Amino acid sequence: MPNFYIKTYGCQMNEQDSRQVSKMLVDRGYCLVENEEEADVILLNTCSVREMAEQKAIGKMGMLRKLRYDRPRLILGYLGCMAQIRGDGLLNISPHVDLVVGTRKIHRVAEYVDAIFRRSQQARMDDERLPIVEVGEEQDASTNSLNRAHTSKESRATAFVSIMQGCNMHCAFCIVPQTRGSERSRSMEEIVEEVQMLVDEGVLEVILLGQIVNFYGRHSFKKVDNKSPFVQLIERIHRIKGLERIRFISPHPIGFQQDLIDCFARLPKLMEHVHLPLQSGSDRILRSMRRGYTVSTYLRLVEKLRAARPDLAISTDIIVGFPGETEEDHLATKEVYRTAGFDHAFIFRYSPRRATRASAMEQQVTEEAKEARNQDLLHLLRVTSARKLSACVGTRMEILCEGPSKTNPSRFSGRTRTNQLVVFDGSNRHVGQIFDVLITGSSASTLYGDPALSL
Incomplete structure (x- = not known):
């Protein structure tokens, strides 16, 4: 079955939309991969809150076009806020794109991807690529x-x-x-x-x-x-x-x-x-x-x-x-x-x-x-x-361990009740657990600690 990759820009709502799209594609038999080089479908879920976010997505899509040299049937698509606000105008900027789907049709992405993929499998190499652009709002589909x-x-x-x-x-x-x-x-x-x-x-x-x-x-x-x-x-x-x-x-x-x-x-x-x-x-x-x-x-x-x-x-x-x-x-x-x-x-x-x-x-x-x-x-x-x-150094604080630290996978991290990040030396047994840590150090953005209670 085809592999797909999603890169998300912007807020947690966009992250949530990407999770929804991923699950819908997996339900259709697609396989989520963590490397765009392995993907048959690459989707950029975009943000429009600031111009820089839009330019990053457009620049990234331009770079992805090069992958088509070796994989001419690679499917590329814009999703999310920039897709919603710009619509088919994105085809003028990125004419190689197969799919433009706004926030109000995010629930239809898997359907559109599947249609493009099946069409590409049936087409001859010199057939014209016909992009799908869908940003409209369906009647009675507000939720x-x-x-x-x-x-x-x-x-x-x-x-x-x-x-x-x-x-x-x-x-x-x-x-x-x-x-x-x-x-x-x-x-x-x-x-x-x-x-x-x-x-x-x-x-x-x-x-x-x-x-x-x-x-x-x-x-x-x-x-x-x-x-x-x-x-x-x-x-x-x-x-x-x-x-x-x-x-x-x-x-x-x-x-x-x-x-x-x-x-x-x-x-x-x-x-x-x-x-x-x-x-x-x-x-x-x-x-x-x-x-x-x-x-x-x-x-x-x-x-x-x-x-x-x-x-x-x-x-x-x-x-x-x-x-x-x-x-x-x-x-x-x-x-x-x-x-x-x-x-x-x-x-x-x-x-x-x-x-x-x-x-x-x-x-x-x-x-x-x-x-x-x-x-x-x-x-x-x-x-x-x-x-x-x-001022927190020397105190004990309750954290919920979320998993390995994003900046140092050999260590683990969790959040205090006040949403402060704490990095500590731990093991997989800590993940998904709530426990106290003794705060031993700090920086301008992070606390460092030792588990104060054994698990």
Whole structure:
């Protein structure tokens, strides 16, 4: 049977889509390989959040074309967000591509690949290649791409579970509403059943995924006892025996009402970590971004969350160089960073995206200014993170071991309850287990430890 290879760019939602496509292809008899040189089908699952991600995928596809010299029947395809937003325009850039499938038809990828593969087997060598381009949205198929065909576990420890897709917020810088469509949520029963299935397979931690995950079900399901559908879902998952940890990404600050804040105080399986995108520490820039909150409301939310769970770790996203951002705005962001006391941050240079309000704004910031502000915040991140992690040395912390370290396969790694990475000397018996480690060292981004309890 044919082999296939998938390379994924971008967020965890894209990673989840790739897992879904992989399972559907395997179900049709295809074999997943880890090396593109061995593949009969190569798919690039793309991202459009930043221009660099698009250029990486396009450049990679150009390099893959060379493989056709030895394998003329090799099938090449674009999937995901860039495919959704660019559609058949990608054929002008990459005319050798056989398949362009957007996010709204991700559930049809295996079908399209199979059709192209069978057609190529029947064709003569000089027959014209006829690409398939499919980015439309099917009627009454709003949750097709959220089906549970991809319930295979991320590892024996952790699994991602998509609970919704799409976004209705239309932030000025963001292309997600165009690539993922409007909000649509899976049924609560289906999600709970999927989590139960994963726990039965040995998974100890689930991470709930959504473009704005804490908006789950707000247009589909009713509040019960003044609890939002998202809180109801967390409570139901929390009751599953054998599940030890619950996380969610990525939320929006305005989606944190009191019922969700209270969850951190009363639900022990909900981990002591929140990813809380700030984007800017300037009220003027936040208004221009159309974020829907002010610096003061954001900082009050941080206070409420830490009051509910004093040991809570908070990470964030920040965009530098948004149109109109001045040096004063940048300094305001640095001040908010210090005030909030973030444990970690993902810092991005603003990248204009087609069909977004920000791309047409005046006062675009120069690349030199973006880079300088990016480096300035990265330096602040390294200093504050190193200080926080060094304070952990000598303490014991609970981790869930996920497997070998990605940077050093001879060692193992796990995550604390606050989502901090810990690297340690261990063995395969640690994988998929929850246990304490003694923290013996730290860097600006990583803790190092020894297992404090034998297994």
